[in-house]
Amino acid sequence: MDFSSFLTSLGTSFLIFVVLMLLFAWLSRKPGNSVIYYPNRILKGMDPWEGGKRTRNPFAWIREAITSSEDDVISMSGVDSAVYLVFLSTALGILILSGIVLLLVLLPVAATDNNLKLSANSSTSNGTFNDLDKLSMGNVKANSERLWAFLIATYWVSFVTYYLSWKAYKHVSGLRAAALKSPDVKVEQFAVLVRDIPAVPEGKTRKEQVDSYFKGIYPDTFYRSMVVTDIKQVTKIWVKLEGYKKKLARAEAIYEQSKTTGSPEGKRPMNKTGFLGLVGKKVDSIEYYNEKINELIPKLEAEQKVTLREKQQASALVFFTSRVTAAAAGQSLHDQMVDSWTVIDAPEPRQIIWKNLLIKFYSREIRQYVVYIIVALTILFYMIPIGLISAVTTLKNLVKYLSFLKPIVEIVAIKTVLEAYLPQLALIIFLALLPKLLLYLSKAEGIPSQSHAVRAASGKYFYFTILNVFIGVTVGGTLFDTFKTIEDQPKELVSILAKSLPSNATFFLTFVALKFFVGYGLELSRIVPLIIFHLKRKYLCKTETEVKEAWAPGDLGYVSRVPGDLLIITIVLCYSVIAPIILPFGVLYFGLGWLILRNQALKVYVPSYESNGRMWPHIHVRLIGALLLYQVTMLGYFGVKEFRYTPFVIVLLILSLIFIFVCQKKFYRSFQSVPLEVASHELKESPNMEHIFRAYIPPSLSCEKDEEQFEDALSQVSRTTSSV
Amino acid sequence: MDFSSFLTSLGTSFLIFVVLMLLFAWLSRKPGNSVIYYPNRILKGMDPWEGGKRTRNPFAWIREAITSSEDDVISMSGVDSAVYLVFLSTALGILILSGIVLLLVLLPVAATDNNLKLSANSSTSNGTFNDLDKLSMGNVKANSERLWAFLIATYWVSFVTYYLSWKAYKHVSGLRAAALKSPDVKVEQFAVLVRDIPAVPEGKTRKEQVDSYFKGIYPDTFYRSMVVTDIKQVTKIWVKLEGYKKKLARAEAIYEQSKTTGSPEGKRPMNKTGFLGLVGKKVDSIEYYNEKINELIPKLEAEQKVTLREKQQASALVFFTSRVTAAAAGQSLHDQMVDSWTVIDAPEPRQIIWKNLLIKFYSREIRQYVVYIIVALTILFYMIPIGLISAVTTLKNLVKYLSFLKPIVEIVAIKTVLEAYLPQLALIIFLALLPKLLLYLSKAEGIPSQSHAVRAASGKYFYFTILNVFIGVTVGGTLFDTFKTIEDQPKELVSILAKSLPSNATFFLTFVALKFFVGYGLELSRIVPLIIFHLKRKYLCKTETEVKEAWAPGDLGYVSRVPGDLLIITIVLCYSVIAPIILPFGVLYFGLGWLILRNQALKVYVPSYESNGRMWPHIHVRLIGALLLYQVTMLGYFGVKEFRYTPFVIVLLILSLIFIFVCQKKFYRSFQSVPLEVASHELKESPNMEHIFRAYIPPSLSCEKDEEQFEDALSQVSRTTSSV
Known part of the structure; x- marks a missing residue:
């Protein structure tokens, strides 16, 4: 040049x-x-x-x-x-x-x-x-x-x-x-991520296993644990449902718009049901999406239940009432075998890559x-x-x-x-x-x-x-x-x-x-x-x-x-x-x-x-x-x-x-x-542990109606007052 | 061959x-x-x-x-x-x-x-x-x-x-x-060794600095700390004193023996005061060693006081009432700067190399x-x-x-x-x-x-x-x-x-x-x-x-x-x-x-x-x-x-x-x-913290008469009941 x-x-x-x-x-x-x-x-x-x-x-x-x-x-x-x-x-x-x-x-x-x-x-x-x-x-x-x-x-x-x-x-x-x-209370400072949990012992559930393990080590500051589940299936359904909800909102917006621009009673939007909306039967969109949503909601709820009960994995999130305990736990070896019960600092809820929590040590x-x-x-x-x-x-x-x-x-x-x-x-x-x-x-x-x-x-x-x-x-x-x-x-x-x-x-x-x-x-x-x-x-x-x-x-x-x-x-x-x-x-x-x-x-x-x-x-x-x-x-x-x-x-x-x-x-x-x-510095307010715990529930598993179903995977052992 | x-x-x-x-x-x-x-x-x-x-x-x-x-x-x-x-x-x-x-x-x-x-x-x-x-x-x-x-x-x-x-x-x-x-209670499982403590802040003693630092992080399980001192000088005197004590015992034994073998009133052993006992004035051994011992005891006590007060170093042993806390502390980073407040598991008292505790990180x-x-x-x-x-x-x-x-x-x-x-x-x-x-x-x-x-x-x-x-x-x-x-x-x-x-x-x-x-x-x-x-x-x-x-x-x-x-x-x-x-x-x-x-x-x-x-x-x-x-x-x-x-x-x-x-x-x-x-397993008896603490006092500093003089370097902040 x-x-x-x-x-x-x-x-x-x-x-x-x-x-x-x-x-x-x-x-x-x-x-x-x-x-x-x-x-x-x-x-x-x-x-x-x-x-x-x-x-x-x-x-x-x-x-x-x-x-x-x-x-x-x-x-x-x-x-x-x-x-x-x-x-x-x-x-x-x-x-x-x-x-x-x-x-x-x-x-x-x-x-x-x-x-x-x-x-x-x-x-x-x-x-x-x-x-x-x-x-x-x-x-x-x-x-x-x-x-x-x-x-x-x-x-x-x-x-x-x-x-x-x-x-x-x-x-x-x-x-x-x-x-x-x-x-400020940051949720990730009160939690650790536990992976490579060994097989559940006979006659215990996974949550009992996790709870008794951590309660034994941290009798004063252990709050609760959340067993990680394989949410691939439930997330698939949830994404579908959210998609339909969006499409429904869109169809309704189009309908409302058509009332102002075209005839006063409006024109109901239509779509084809097949591949990419290009082929298949032509249907009324609002009705179609409503139907689909009503179909999916019970399916999602059923899948949520199945996931929480049967798709528990060898990982868990464990919550503590103290920042210092969580910070120390994230740095400490917990089990004699380094490849089991590995504990690291919990990531923020929004940046957890859930599917990677299922992968084992080796x-x-x-x-x-x-x-x-x-x-x-x-x-x-x-x-x-x-x-x-x-x-x-x-x-x-x-x-x-x-x-x-x-x-x-x-x-x-x-x-x-x-x-x-x-x-x-x-x-x-x-x-x-x-x-x-x-x-x-x-x-x-x-x-x-x-x-x-x-x-x-x-x-x-x-x-x-x-x-x-x-x-x-x-x-x-x-x-x-x-x-x-x-x-x-x-x-x-x-x-x-x-x-x-x-x-x-x-x-x-x-x-x-x-x-x-x-x-x-x-x-x-x-x-x-x-x-x-x-x-x-x-x-x-x-x-x-x-x-x-x-x-x-x-x-x-x-x-x-x-x-x-x-x-x-x-x-x-x-x-x-x-x-x-x-x-x-x-x-x-x-x-x-x-x-x-x-x-x-x-x-x-x-x-x-x-x-x-x-x-x-x-x-x-x-x-x-x-x-x-x-x-x-x-x-x-x-x-x-x-x-x-x-x-x-x-x-x-x-x-x-x-x-x-x-x-x-x-x-x-x-x-x-x-x-x-650094972790031992004073907090502005004593942390709301329930809020911290709920922040880690993945969106596809969170459910407005029924709180009790979480009890299977999301254990609750002690809710002692926080002592940070 | x-x-x-x-x-x-x-x-x-x-x-x-x-x-x-x-x-x-x-x-x-x-x-x-x-x-x-x-x-x-x-x-x-x-x-x-x-x-x-x-x-x-x-x-x-x-x-x-x-x-x-x-x-x-x-x-x-x-x-x-x-x-x-x-x-x-x-x-x-x-x-x-x-x-x-x-x-x-x-x-x-x-x-x-x-x-x-x-x-x-x-x-x-x-x-x-x-x-x-x-x-x-x-x-x-x-x-x-x-x-x-x-x-x-x-x-x-x-x-x-x-x-x-x-x-x-x-x-x-x-x-x-x-x-x-x-x-069984093992003293080293309740202690950690802290090195590279930063300079003492204005208006505080070393022990206050250490105590407030660890009390802030471990409010519930911190027991007490012991500031490491430079014991080179005091150990020198102590070794000399122990040597004279041994020689005195030896001279007395010889004297006793001579009573049985020789004349009934015995023959008092003599020695020369110079180099290797080969040159110098000849003196009565028992009197000479007694004199030397009486000379050295106040010297040792004075040196002990000086050591505890003025020869404090940037290291300390910190004692906890819980094995788990001590184990976690030994693995955790304590300060934002890795080269200050470094904490490791305490060695057994008998195997501590005291002079190496004075050496800084770099x-x-x-x-x-x-x-x-x-x-x-x-x-x-x-x-x-x-x-x-x-x-x-x-x-x-x-x-x-x-x-x-x-x-x-x-x-x-x-x-x-x-x-x-x-x-x-x-x-x-x-x-x-x-x-x-x-x-x-x-x-x-x-x-x-x-x-x-x-x-x-x-x-x-x-x-x-x-x-x-x-x-x-x-x-x-x-x-x-x-x-x-x-x-x-x-x-x-x-x-x-x-x-x-x-x-x-x-x-x-x-x-x-x-x-x-x-x-x-x-x-x-x-x-x-x-x-x-x-x-x-x-x-x-x-x-x-x-x-x-x-x-x-x-x-x-x-x-x-x-x-x-x-x-x-x-x-x-x-x-x-x-x-x-x-x-x-x-x-x-x-x-x-x-x-x-x-x-x-x-x-x-x-x-x-x-x-x-x-x-x-x-x-x-x-x-x-x-x-x-x-x-x-x-x-x-x-x-x-x-x-x-x-x-x-x-x-x-x-x-x-x-x-x-x-x-x-x-x-x-x-x-x-x-x-x-492993550290969280039950103990046979609740640990006697005073005993654990005293196990770490180097022999040349331990003193039968006066307990109070330790308070300078060996701080005592809290003696809460143990909670292991």
Whole structure:
């Protein structure tokens, strides 16, 4: 990619960004769009425009994002969002502090040397270089004294990262502790999840077994237990019933509407009973759905009874009247055999993955390793399609194989745009398909909570992006030439990576620019959800519930968001010293990201769970992993530059490993479980145990009419007064 | 070593063994020796000869050892001894089951082939072989169909090991659980050890800080805390005082004695006050020591006060009124920062290493790694002396360098004996020096309990013996020839190991035989302690206390005993298929060992601590490690034999790794901490908390006169009635 196409790409990206910003400023002020731009506020029952005054300033959101405090973010969007913003601001801080020094020092040092010119003149190879390359480390002569500046810069970037990420870890740890010691009663702090319960002994029911076990260990604080049942069947019926209820509401709404628009007595809606409503007998919808609902209600109740009585599993939720006991129980070994009576902290009711509670200890272990193997294989096999795509989607190839495109491509403007975006677009679309698969695989491991599954999927996605995008693209360009070299001497990989980095600098500059201008432009303007919402509301939605569903904003989607950001910081760190010109782009990415995500957290996204920042250690270790990759790259690149003091970089590698180790030692366990001191803080009010217990009844099992039927599976042994 | 010197060695060993057995039979019946052969019984206040009848049968001890139950062993010598015996019987079982099949099948298969004869005839090299070698796998031709028998044998040995070690793990786990759930009050089950307490906040004392922290978390079960103090100084004075008290008693005893033997008014003993009682003024001993004692008592009391008030450390022992709370507290994270308020199960009072309680979190971490590095370096550098010793101590070299020995060595009998023992004796003496150093290093890690330090030292010693003795001797013989090969291709190490195994078979046969005949002969007959005791009693001991100290039996000494046994099982396993003739030797070793150690556990050794079998997982993992080494060796040796189905051995390697993994998963955590269900069992009586608390006061701080002075460091906040 030459310099002009880089500038074109940058310009186009910026243009798109400006257009999207203007669109946002215009669209977000229309009251009809408030459900798209302020759903979080609306769902919390707040006025979308704070105090009623609809500001005329289109950039007011920036002021709001900056002035709102971290507590605002936590109260609007939870600790997880706040922790994510801490990550963005930490990355921003690292890049700003690195950038100030590196741009001021390294650019002059590099620009005043003339290695590239010399080699372009002297060598017989068709060496090409552009103005950007002159500003990079590639322009410094081998074994030059100037390399000292780059070595010191490598240290500077590392120490800035250590310092800021340490501070961030401490801060996040504080946020988590504050959330956990909050005086509000949180149901999950009074429960533990028990799995791998041994077979029921003769003459006892499951609930008696569980109750007597825990009553024996915790005579004073045990409250009650709830045996987990296999709710697959009952949930199926319940979902069907809810579906019919929705359709009935819809049919009634259509009927009401028809009264106002058409004839006063209205037109009763009809539907076909067969496949997708396309075939079969035509019937009156309202009557049909009512009939179906009346059919299903007794069926659901019968299935609920069967489930509670006969589908009890070897898992249970156990409730305590004390936060400390629940926290201690979640960390303690209960049985002599580690694979029975395993106890962990209960997830929030909304994020329990019920079907995974049925999976046994060794089955979970085996599933985990099988998934790891599948993921590892996928990482390796995705290398091939990525390679093929980047090989095929050159403009030349497109013209060659799809010759009818030739006239279009010949137009200079289009050609430049295509040349700039073609390889990256393929990559971005390609990566968008992965998170779903990874989330599915992570859930298949037998993980009991949604947040844990998201963390696991996010971690896997990170390895994908780093291996396939960063290393794949970097080395891929020179891979075919050097494949034999690698095969012969695997050690060479580092120096190959280092050698091929500079030639890919502009590719990644474009990639980062595309990500932040177009990505964040789309994020803020929410064009796609807006269009979908308006289309749905106009042509599909008939009832209030349907409209509400149409604008439901979802959550931040950490599965792909966090690895995406980590990929950017990895790229920027790796190039930071080699081509410092990338740093302003990184600063822009994380600056814009922080600003826009803060806005989105405050106004748009509604978290679907709260894990109190358990994501952080995973982000942190990968951030330092990125730093390690950067240091390895620098080790290789200094080697390529034949710098005599290259071994000094090894010191940094060791420092990074020690840093990770110390951080894990000092902080990690308090992210895994709840420290007892934290759990022992005073509560605002004594907890309503009945309420806590009922919060864990899955919706498909909850039943308005009859409370007594729960007694089978949901035991009640003692309801001593709470003693928290 | 040729066949005749092997037989001589075997014969000599057996002769020594028979002599020692006869000595034992004779000596153990003399009443004056009962304190050497039955100290454990005497200390427990039992009659040494059970019911008074001194049996005339010299082999009665064998019947007693066999008929006594495991409960007898536990009641006489604790769970740790019982677990060690389980290890011996498991090893015995593995070797018997392997031996039956391997001897019956493999010996005929090997003996009827003629590879060695052929190669000795055809090759130009001076190939030597003896009758033993004909019974080994070396006598089977390369790529012969007969190798199938050896492959199946390899599988058989592995599966026997899996099965028996799994059963043993389950059994030991049960022993541990039974000991922990015992209804007897054990003081350590009501306490936890708290380290890394943060700085004392302004206006609070250390004990107030600790009390308020734990009272907040455990309002119902917290009893009291004891702040750990730096007792180095006070212990120094206390030891001095105790020394003077002993000397006074001794002087008085001498004085009393002189009244009966010499003049009726007696002769007052005198001593010199200077260095070692050799120089200085001569004084009346009784007066002098009385004076010294009267001087030291107020000094000790003053130092006790200073220690309790001013030498408080950032550690404390915290006592609970409930076993479950103490067990849960030992497993739970207490503070948001993992490196402060770290809580672990309290060790028994007698095995606390007080000075290690003063060491801080990161200091412990760093010490651990420093010790690991030192140990690793030691392993590597000990290779050199071992190599040198085995190179120098050949008979030829002896004669060459110490030519005056020539006439002695020329005598055939002496020559054969020397040839047989010289290399092994050097090795055994050499290894005897190590355990002390390793125990010292392990304590330097900052480990708070004696039993843990012993485990750590034993683990390190195992790596020493395996690396230096087994691999060192095996490869060492052929090392100098093949050093260049290894340097060039490290992969070759396995096949070099495999190739050099057969030629060292007789060396190890002798080694094992020496170990069990001479080692266990000495163990049972206790000749050395017996002689030392009689000498001491005759020439040194004057008081009853001194006599008692002279026969104090000590404990089993796991530091060197366990690695020694593990070395034998490693050697026997590795040779089991290659030269099955080693199996009967292994069976004899573990059979005799089990018998004699059972006798010693019942009658002789007094355990100095009880860790409830925490040693077992370490033994087990190393046992399977030995199996892995065996499998790797077989992989190499089948490769050397050019057997086409060699890769089948890899399956075994994977199986072993899975087996270790499953065992660790299933059992290990319950060895690290006390399962709550186990701790929740009923107690015989409600615990006397005051007694439990006082058990942890170090002897140098305990004081008969004044109870109140403890209130400074040993806080007393609540003495609620116990609620276990």
